[in-house]
Amino acid sequence: MHSDSIHISPLEHKFGCKVDLPKYCNNDPINLNDDDFKQLFEAVHKYLVVVIPGLEELAPKSQYLLTKRFDPSIPEPKAEGFAGYGHGKEFRHEQSVLRKDGTTVKSQPQVQILGQGVFEADEPGNENGEQISLTHPSHTSFHKSPLTEDQIKNEHKTRYYRWHIDSALYELSPPMVTTLLGIKVPPLTKTNTISYGDNEDPSKETTKEVAQGATCFVSGAEAFKRLSDEEKEFALNTTIEYAPHPYIFISPAKATADGLTMVSEGKELPFDKLPEWEQSKVKFLPMVWTNPVTKEHHLQIHGCCLFKLHTKLNGETTTLTLEQSREKVHSLMRPAIEPENVLAHGWNQGDLVIFFNRGVWHSVTGEFKGVNQGADEKRLMHQCNIASGADPKTIF
Known part of the structure; x- marks a missing residue:
């Protein structure tokens, strides 16, 4: 009304x-x-x-x-x-x-x-x-x-x-x-x-x-809340590197049955086969974003388009490969899509x-x-x- x-x-x-x-x-x-x-x-x-x-x-x-x-x-x-x-x-x-x-x-x-x-x-x-x-x-x-x-x-x-x-x-x-x-x-x-x-x-x-x-x-906020303390620390200290032209990069690959990420079979387009791209335009985004109104942390991951994860803990940076990155984000994201x-x-x-x-x-x-x-x-x-x-x- x-x-x-x-x-x-x-x-x-x-x-x-x-x-x-x-x-x-x-x-x-x-x-x-x-x-x-x-x-x-x-x-x-x-x-x-x-x-x-x-x-x-x-x-x-x-x-x-x-x-x-x-x-x-x-x-x-x-x-x-x-x-x-x-x-x-x-x-x-x-x-x-x-x-x-x-x-x-x-x-x-x-x-x-x-x-x-x-x-x-x-x-x-x-x-x-x-x-x-x-x-x-x-x-x-x-x-x-x-x-x-x-x-x-x-x-x-x-x-x-x-x-x-x-x-x-x-x-x-x-x-x-x-x-x-x-x-x-x-x-x-x-x-x-x-x-x-x-x-x-x-x-x-x-x-x-x-x-x-x-x-x-x-909800990315609910997804973050469900993480263990160790997972939260990982997420808060991780940057996601996305592939250049990511939707073209993944075009020959196929997704997992739950739609969260891609299956790692080495089918992605090599970078030298992509349209022209610049390193300065590649996106490096935090895994956790802060809501400007509620101030809550939101776990925000595009699992299909990522390329690598870079985690900085205790002064050291660890980088996961494409396959390792997909496995890791799948483990973090999967509980959030339970039916309820x-x-x-x-x-x-x-x-x-x-x-x-x-x-x-x-x-x-x-x-x-x-x-x-x-x-x-x-x-x-x-x-x-x-x-x-x-x-x-x-x-x-």
């Missing part, structure tokens, strides 16, 4: 909240006054995932301006087509694992169009004035040991596609927040069973029931989800019918996240 000020309702989960906008906004959060925006800003940092319903007509420009309002350090675009994140250079590169994950809104290049199915030029949500074809990411092309066709179609099983933080992880700093708008989504009548793939005995397999196509989140810790957002049409990208990890889930099949499973979403002006820090 609309009122004269913002209304925040915590979700029945360990984190997350629902926000109702005040009447004066006219269903556009960019119209929030300074006091109400401050409440929204603090809610995003406190609850980590904020859901604002009923915004299917939100304009791409408003979504961009709202996203940008969360981070005053974001630089203004300096060149035509500059998306402020690296979509053009990194994500749409023909070798990138993300190359099929959507297209850009022509009138607002900071906003990406994601989804499933073919949308004609005049369909609602298609801002580009031409036919677009969208493909929902499927673990079947990204995981080393995907589910079988029978498990997917008849048992309605799925996987976490890829647990990640939204970031180019090369040259550009991780965005502060991501906004994700469900413009057209299938009705919440179908469910999927997420298979963790960590046990050969089906009767002992870890699973979680979610709405079809749910976006899943875990995962917030699975099932999409209603018009949901705008704002999440603190520097405080959560998230993953796509679900399988949809092919782009030329199943009009009942078409989905169209607008996503916006913009590279920050500075890297995250850990404050002890």
